[in-house]
Amino acid sequence: MKTAIENVHVVLENGIIRNGVIITEDGIIKEFGTKKEVSIPDDAQCIDACGAYVGPGFVDIHVHGGGGYNVWDNPKKVAAFLLSHGETSILPSPPYELNCEEYVCAAKTIGLAMKECPSIKGMYMEGPYINVKYGAYAHINPWRHPISKDDYAKIVDEAGKDAKVWVVAPEREGITEFMDYARKVNPDVIFAIGHSEATPIQIRKLGKFRPKILTHAMNATGRGDVPLGTRGYGPDEYCLKESEMYAELISDSCSIHVHSELQQLILHCKGVEKVILITDNIHNATPTPKEFAHIDDLNFDDCGSLSGSRLTMDQACRNIMCSTNCGIAQAFLMASTNPAKAIAMDAEIGSIDIGKRADLVFVDDWFNVKKVMIGGSFIK
Ligand SMILES: [Zn+2]
Numbered sequence: 001m002k003t004a005i006e007n008v009h010v011v012l013e014n015g016i017i018r019n020g021v022i023i024t025e026d027g028i029i030k031e032f033g034t035k036k037e038v039s040i041p042d043d044a045q046c047i048d049a050c051g052a053y054v055g056p057g058f059v060d061i062h063v064h065g066g067g068g069y070n071v072w073d074n075p076k077k078v079a080a081f082l083l084s085h086g087e088t089s090i091l092p093s094p095p096y097e098l099n100c101e102e103y104v105c106a107a108k109t110i111g112l113a114m115k116e117c118p119s120i121k122g123m124y125m126e127g128p129y130i131n132v133k134y135g136a137y138a139h140i141n142p143w144r145h146p147i148s149k150d151d152y153a154k155i156v157d158e159a160g161k162d163a164k165v166w167v168v169a170p171e172r173e174g175i176t177e178f179m180d181y182a183r184k185v186n187p188d189v190i191f192a193i194g195h196s197e198a199t200p201i202q203i204r205k206l207g208k209f210r211p212k213i214l215t216h217a218m219n220a221t222g223r224g225d226v227p228l229g230t231r232g233y234g235p236d237e238y239c240l241k242e243s244e245m246y247a248e249l250i251s252d253s254c255s256i257h258v259h260s261e262l263q264q265l266i267l268h269c270k271g272v273e274k275v276i277l278i279t280d281n282i283h284n285a286t287p288t289p290k291e292f293a294h295i296d297d298l299n300f301d302d303c304g305s306l307s308g309s310r311l312t313m314d315q316a317c318r319n320i321m322c323s324t325n326c327g328i329a330q331a332f333l334m335a336s337t338n339p340a341k342a343i344a345m346d347a348e349i350g351s352i353d354i355g356k357r358a359d360l361v362f363v364d365d366w367f368n369v370k371k372v373m374i375g376g377s378f379i380k
Pocket residue numbers: 062064093126280308
């Protein structure tokens with residue numbers, strides 16, 4: 001089936017085509033350009049986008065829930081909710097609060113959901129071997145005991161090649177043994193550093209595993225030793241300096257996760273090509289503390305600490321435009337293109353290009369989602 005999307009501002013990696021046209025066929029982007037450049041096939045179904053901005057569907061690589069559900073028990077409901085917000089690709093993330101059995105069960109449930117939900121592209125494994133000092137529910141983190149193959153092999157085997165990313169704290173003793181095993185099971189696996197206070201030396205000791213992503217920059221990270229009262233140097237600073245590394249960013253509407261000045265610092269150091277917006281959406285039943293009741297995209301644990309967020313990617317795009325000086329095309333880079341590159345799926349998704357999947361999100365100039373297309377079909 002051919003579809004011609006007309007009257008559209010086409011958001012590309014390097015700019016925007018005003019009043020353009022996009023042609024899709026059998027779920028793939030066939031052509032795009034200005035009205036003059038593109039001839040519309042006679043047999044195409046024509047869609048008037050009414051002047052919307054159309055960008056690549058959002059790629060949320062780190063998300064635990066959405067719409068009041070969580071990915072470990074209801075991944076299909078989460079995927080449907082996030083899809084309605086333009087998230088055409090997601091990596092559901094079982095959280096580190098789960099014990100070994102629950103992790104295995106979550107990986108199985110998400111693996112099954114992948115067969116039915118085209119937006120679920122794999123899993124983002126946030127743990128289990130993080131630094132137990134950091135993150136929500138730190139007091140009940142069940143992964144304090146030494147790293148053991150008896151535990152991790154069950155989880156890694158169940159997740160298999162669907163585990164696209166494993167988050168580790170390099171300072172955990174025996175972490176490279178775990179990483180070796182994860183890479184043996186999935187040779188394409190990507191490692192992220194998160195919930196960590198590793199020093200640069202500890203990070204460099206990971207050597208061949210070369211972490212590619214920093215999990216939610218400036219959240220749940222520490223700075224290790226602080227010699228002679230000087231300022232320490234941890235994963236955040238390491239990432240700011242390492243040009244190849246991507247920094248995940250949670251941008252909520254009041255810049256609580258990361259102060260707007262720090263969001264600007266991250267963009268300044270990393271450049272817009274190396275920042276990945278994530279939602280880290282999770283649903284805890286815990287009520288929001290009174291002082292934050294007016295903010296609807298935060299989520300808390302039972303100690304009143306931040307625990308992920310209730311963001312969707314459209315909202316995260318609005319937020320980053322407020323907290324930094326970025327515009328629509330740059331927000332799409334951080335919400336779609338960069339994450340697709342970070343997980344090595346950019347040959348298929350993450351930008352509007354000939355031959356890529358017709359995963360498109362139609363928004364107004366304030367990122368209100370008007371329409372969503374996945375695999376060439378509009379969702380209802
Ligand atoms: Zn998370």
